Amino acid sequence: MSRTISKVAFIGLGVMGYPMAGHLARAGLEVRVYNRTSARAQAWSDEHGGSHHPTPAAAADGADLVMMCVGNDDDVRQVTLGNDGVLSRLAAGSLLIDHTTASATLAEELDQACRDHGVGFIDAPVSGGQQGAENGALTIMCGGQEEDFGAARPVLEHYGRAVTLMGPAGSGQLTKMVNQICIAGLVQGLAEGLHFAEQAGLDQHRVIDVISKGAAGSWQMENRHATMIDDHYQHGFAVDWMRKDLDICLTQARELEAQLPVTALVDQFYADIQSMGGGRWDTSSLLKRLRRNSNT
Template sequence: MSQQIRTAAFIGLGVMGYPMAGHLARAGIEVRVYNRTAAMAEAWVAEYGGSHHPTPGEATQGADLVLVCVGNDDDVREVVTGPEGVMSGISETAVLIDHTTASADLARELALACRAHGCEFIDAPVSGGQQGATNGTLTIMCGGEEAAFQRMQPVLAHYGRAVTLMGETGAGQMTKMVNQICIAGVVQGLAEGLHFAERAGLDRERVVEVISQGAAGSWQMANRHRTMIAGEYEHGFAVNWMRKDLDICLKEARKLSARLPVTALVDQFYGDVQAMGGGRWDTSSLLKRLEQDD
């Protein structure tokens, strides 16, 4: 039950981790935080209380639960198994949850490290973006042991609208790969549709109003079409991070002999956006690529 978790350590206070950790503090959990940029940790403590610490290991000491939300596989390894990482301070009775979108191989690696230490591990990547983290409406895809998941699910529900155990270790990361594969094709289709509508002289807002009521409707259409039409991309999930995620998907696909032709193509298109200087633009900037010669 969630009330059994009295103290949590949160490692990584980026655009996702900052509000996620905040939801735990609001729920009455004592939160100990670490962030590579100390000023961000200081700001978080000023807003939510709790305490900030100079290393992940120190933040982890005394915590019933340790949550990690950083950038990529190497970042996770640094904060978890590095010299002053989580494993240097975690209790044998604690649970380590990794919210980073990372490889399934890393999840299995961390599970083995936790097992050797005596603690438990859950890979739990999230979907829903900064808005979902702020509003506490994330989708959380988990991999790990049933008992550990059941114990942690009420805690994750503080910022997750849907918290689901997908299978054994790595299944959460595999499910997140499916999520990113599906998004890539949908965003490209929306970009092409809006580009075509503009060239055809149609009122794009009106087009979306009509087609969103039918089979073409999607989260991307509902939440991104206006900013795409306005050419506004300084928000949302960055192209650089999407390419990192798609690289994970494509590497895993090669291991599985799975064919992802659309995903591979859209990954190349995002490479074009990066070449345009749009690495930090929202993923919906695929439309900008189509319009660059207009």
């Protein structure tokens, strides 16, 4: 059954959701938004012309598709299953997409709740950060049914450059966990490499210019080395959020009996950064921790 999607709702207008919803408005869709801080929803509407609403349910009323991008599992449950949650208003045959990085267990829970309401569900966490959201170049990892994915994909492509169905509900979240596990090790390796170069008296920028052209190259190296060298971390993906994500990864790993020794270690390094007052620093602040420890 084909679905026509013209009216959408976006729940959560943080650093990711705000530009993502903006891409939908620029694509000509009718966009209804909700944000816990109403002033931000008002600002979005002033900028993009969509309508803002006092509750998730009000924003979802009459929508063909609802997207969410909020903080954690509890936030998702509140805006979805609460008294003013979107499922109280979504009509049968509509779609719900969760862009929040959350647990696979929650995705399965929401999938069942949506089925009970005759609503399609896709868990669709994203990677690419604020820059990717603003540029409409996110990687979107999806879990759900083929038919629902087929209907949602053209809409998701307004802000996603790679939109992939990974399997049934929960598969998107599991894939995002793999993403975060890989990033944790990469950033720690980059931090250690830059720290070593600094201690050895090398020109760090020149070192990166050379090794980034070989097997050591990565997105993190290309996009974070300069700010790391300059000791600048007031940007990017916050340590607090990375610890939230790694907790999800480590909890899932215990259930799967998967071994994540490096991930667990880097998680503790991020705890050190939080104790330094760096909870809102970018995840690349792992270098700051090494610098501090070498000076004590």
